Amino acid sequence: xxxxxxxxxxxxxxxxxxxxxxxxxxxxxxxxxxxxxxxxxxxxxxxxxxxxxxxxxxxxxxxxxxxxxxxxxxxxxxxxxxxxxxxxxxxxxxxxxxxxxxxxxxxxxxxxxxxxxxxxxxxxxxxxxxxxxx
Amino acid sequence: xxxxxxxxxxxxxxxxxxxxxxxxxxxxxxxxxxxxxxxxxxxxxxxxxxxxxxxxxxxxxxxxxxxxxxxxxxxxxxxxxxxxxxxxxxxxxxxxxxxxxxxxxxxxxxxxxxxxxxxxxxxxxxxxxxxxxxxxxxxxxxxxxxxxxxxxxxxxxxxxxxxxxxxxxxxxxxxxxxxxxxxxxxxxxxxxxxxxxxxxxxxxxxxxxxxxxxxxxxxxxxxxxxxxxxxxxxxxxxxxxxxxxxxxxxxxxxxxxxxxxxxxxxxxxxxxxxxxxxxxxxxxxxxxxxxxxxxxxxxxxxxxxxxxxxxxxxxxxxxxxxxxxxxxxxxxxxxxxxxxxxxxxxxxxxxxxxxxxxxxxxxxxxxxxxxxxxxxxxxxxxxxxxxxxxxxxxxxxxxxxxxx
Numbered sequence: 001x002x003x004x005x006x007x008x009x010x011x012x013x014x015x016x017x018x019x020x021x022x023x024x025x026x027x028x029x030x031x032x033x034x035x036x037x038x039x040x041x042x043x044x045x046x047x048x049x050x051x052x053x054x055x056x057x058x059x060x061x062x063x064x065x066x067x068x069x070x071x072x073x074x075x076x077x078x079x080x081x082x083x084x085x086x087x088x089x090x091x092x093x094x095x096x097x098x099x100x101x102x103x104x105x106x107x108x109x110x111x112x113x114x115x116x117x118x119x120x121x122x123x124x125x126x127x128x129x130x131x132x133x134x
Numbered sequence: 135x136x137x138x139x140x141x142x143x144x145x146x147x148x149x150x151x152x153x154x155x156x157x158x159x160x161x162x163x164x165x166x167x168x169x170x171x172x173x174x175x176x177x178x179x180x181x182x183x184x185x186x187x188x189x190x191x192x193x194x195x196x197x198x199x200x201x202x203x204x205x206x207x208x209x210x211x212x213x214x215x216x217x218x219x220x221x222x223x224x225x226x227x228x229x230x231x232x233x234x235x236x237x238x239x240x241x242x243x244x245x246x247x248x249x250x251x252x253x254x255x256x257x258x259x260x261x262x263x264x265x266x267x268x269x270x271x272x273x274x275x276x277x278x279x280x281x282x283x284x285x286x287x288x289x290x291x292x293x294x295x296x297x298x299x300x301x302x303x304x305x306x307x308x309x310x311x312x313x314x315x316x317x318x319x320x321x322x323x324x325x326x327x328x329x330x331x332x333x334x335x336x337x338x339x340x341x342x343x344x345x346x347x348x349x350x351x352x353x354x355x356x357x358x359x360x361x362x363x364x365x366x367x368x369x370x371x372x373x374x375x376x377x378x379x380x381x382x383x384x385x386x387x388x389x390x391x392x393x394x395x396x397x398x399x400x401x402x403x404x405x406x407x408x409x410x411x412x413x414x415x416x417x418x419x420x421x422x423x424x425x426x427x428x429x430x431x432x433x434x435x436x437x438x439x440x441x442x443x444x445x446x447x448x449x450x451x452x453x454x455x456x457x458x459x460x461x462x463x464x465x466x467x468x469x470x471x472x473x474x475x476x477x478x479x480x481x482x483x484x485x486x487x488x489x490x491x492x493x494x495x496x497x498x499x500x501x502x503x504x505x506x507x508x509x510x511x512x513x514x515x516x517x518x519x520x521x522x523x524x525x526x527x528x529x530x531x532x533x534x535x536x537x538x
Contacts, residue, residue: 003449011449017517034535035520036480038443038460038469042519060519064445064460068517113536 003065004099010069015076018058020044028122030114039063039107041071043114045078045086047122052082059114066104070094070111078115083122087131089115138453140499144339144492145288145316145434146457150385151341151493157388158343161381169378170369180380187387194390195314195333196324197350203370204383207347208315209239210363211334214349214374215311216243218360219280219332220252223309227277233257233265235472236284240313244282253277261477262426263292267302274302280309285317285333289459289472289488290425291434293317300329309358315339315347319393320401320431325350331358337382341493342389346382349374396493404491405432407500411489412437414504418511420524424473424486433491436473438482441521442514447487450510454503459486481530 003011022029026047033040039062046056057075061068073094078086094100094108120130141149161183169184171177185199192199205211220230232244234256244254255273259265265283281303286293296312303310311332317323318333319340325333336347351373352358359373366375412435415421420440436459439447444458459470460483469483489503515521523530 008449011446014517019522031519031533032536035484035530036535038480038484040519040535060517060522062441062446062518062520063443065449067443068446 006073006098007065007069007100010072010098011065014059014068014072016056016058016072016079017060019060020046020056020058025125026122028118028120028125030117030119030121032113032117033063033110035062039067039110041067041110041114043071043074043078043111043118045118045122047083049126052084054078054081054083054086063107063110064104066098066100066107067110069098070100070107071114073097074111074115083119086115086119136496136498136502140454140503142489142491142495142499142503143455143457144495145291145488145490147338147344148341148492149494150338150343151389151392153392154342154385154388158381158385161384165380167380169380170367180378183380183384184378187383190387190391191348194323194394195318195350196326198353200371201325201350201353203349203351203373204378204386205347205349205374206345206379207338208237208313208334208336209347211336211347211349212237212239212311212313213243214360214363215332215334215351216240216280216282217247217363218373219309219311219358220247220250221361222359223279227275227279228252229275229277229279230254231257231270231273231278231281231283233259233283234475235259235263235287235289236282237288237313237315240282240284258475259292262429263287263290263472263476264426264429265294265299267295267298270299270302274306274308278306278308280311282311282313285312285314285323286321286431287425287472288316289470290436290476291316291431292426293321293429293431296330297328300331303331304329304356309356316431319390319397320433322397325352331356332360337386337389340389340393343382343385346379346386348386400493401432404495407495407497408433408435408489408491410497411435411491411500411504415507418508421511422482424476424478424482433495435489436486437489438478438486439511440482440485441518441524442511443484444486446514447485447507447510450514451503451506454506456490457488459483459488 020027031042057078059071061071091108091112165179167176167180169180188199300310309331314333318335331352333350338344422438424436444460459473473483
């Protein structure tokens with residue numbers, strides 16, 4: 001199975017690798033996956049409390065090239081979006097953008113889960129009810 | 135000059151030796167006769183080539199040429215040996231002993247026979263991949279007709295105590311089959327000294343062609359018989375029908391001849407290179423060798439790079455062909471059952487790479503591999519949340535993960 005050019009690009013030049021202060025009140029952290037399943041994503045967003053806009057996003061991922069690319073792409077998309085807009089990112093958008101094959105769809109699902117987990121972490125910090133997406 | 139990509143997946147398959155290809159060519163073009171055609175020179179020529187190759191194969195393992203049955207490969211040989219013994223000796227008993235890190239061609243064949251009334255004991259090896267004589271001894275029952283234990287493992291390269299297992303089998307009047315696919319041509323295999331009754335192997339793992347393999351079936355002390363699994367014209371002493379793959383057989387024979395001549399020197403050269411690669415990579419923090427370090431094939435190294443995922447790592451060294459026990463490289467999304475059955479955490483199985491050196495591996499290639507694997511590991515750890523947590527002193531076992 002060959003990787004798409006976009007997956008290779010994100011893998012070789014991952015955007016926004018790093019760590020935000022998870023104790024900060026305007027940082028939301030999502031940690032999804034499990035080491036024994038072979039992929040773990042940690043995605044963080046820094047939200048401007050006044051505008052509700054995501055000012056910064058960082059990730060770290062343990063996983064295959066497609067998992068790394070999916071989370072890298074997610075951080076790229078998150079920056080500049082409002083929380084509500086971010087909630088609308090669908091895993092199939094990631095599949096399409098990166099041309100992921102069927103066997104790699106779970107990587108995009110994990111990235112979507114990571115986005116939602118980060119947003120909910122932020123919401124809980126702000127005393128807002130977490131969104132149950134399921 | 136270093137030529138990319140580098141092939142370090144020699145346990146999956148090997149590059150045919152140019153001498154093998156050369157030996158085969160005339161049998162595609164000129165000598166295309168059917169070895170079973172007894173009444174013209176085309177047939178004679180083919181038969182002569184098959185006889186010669188059969189001797190070359192037999193010589194490599196100290197067998198008699200009459201004890202070599204040609205098949206399509208080790209998978210077929212394993213099927214023929216295990217199913218064939220079960221059917222032939224069914225009246226004597228129905229119990230088979232094997233190990234749960236055998237190749238799928240053995241394990242799935244055993245599973246198949248369970249449906250046909252066989253009882254199978256799947257022994258669990260020690261963490262280094264080896265099965266002990268004690269374990270086998272304890273598993274033997276009056277109904278045991280076959281012990282099947284691989285000579286060397288395909289993922290970690292560990293070598294089982296074959297001679298002792300064979301001795302134990304013979305003391306108990308039980309037949310002993312070994313899947314010797316990874317061992318033959320790489321380390322000395324002697325069916326007499328090793329007390330082997332049946333041995334499976336293939337051409338493409340020893341610098342020969344794909345689609346050809348053999349099963350050694352002992353003719354004396356004891357005389358072993360297997361029920362054929364492919365019926366037809368009664369070729370191969372009735373044990374395996376089908377027009378002989380003369381070209382493939384010639385290739386297999388030549389491959390065996392070369393292996394016999396070069397094995398001693400080759401294994402020494404490769405183990406030196408392997409040890410260099412391994413020593414350098416194990417210098418990386420949180421890096422572990424899988425399987426036995428002492429009882430092992432000279433050309434294999436299986437290493438887990440903790441906190442990074444195998445397929446991700448393979449992508450980082452895309453000019454180096456290796457394989458991984460990670461789930462992502464398999465269709466099933468399950469990590470390697472071999473590593474799991476050794477008792478390794480799934481996490482370590484996901485993080486493993488197998489380096490398989492071969493006849494054409496050069497020191498320059500090993501140096502390139504060392505450098506590039508090290509760089510990729512460091513880079514991927516920088517982007518691994520697990521590595522960060524490890525560095526912060528967080529015990530990953532205490533984290534509540536969201537399994538999916």
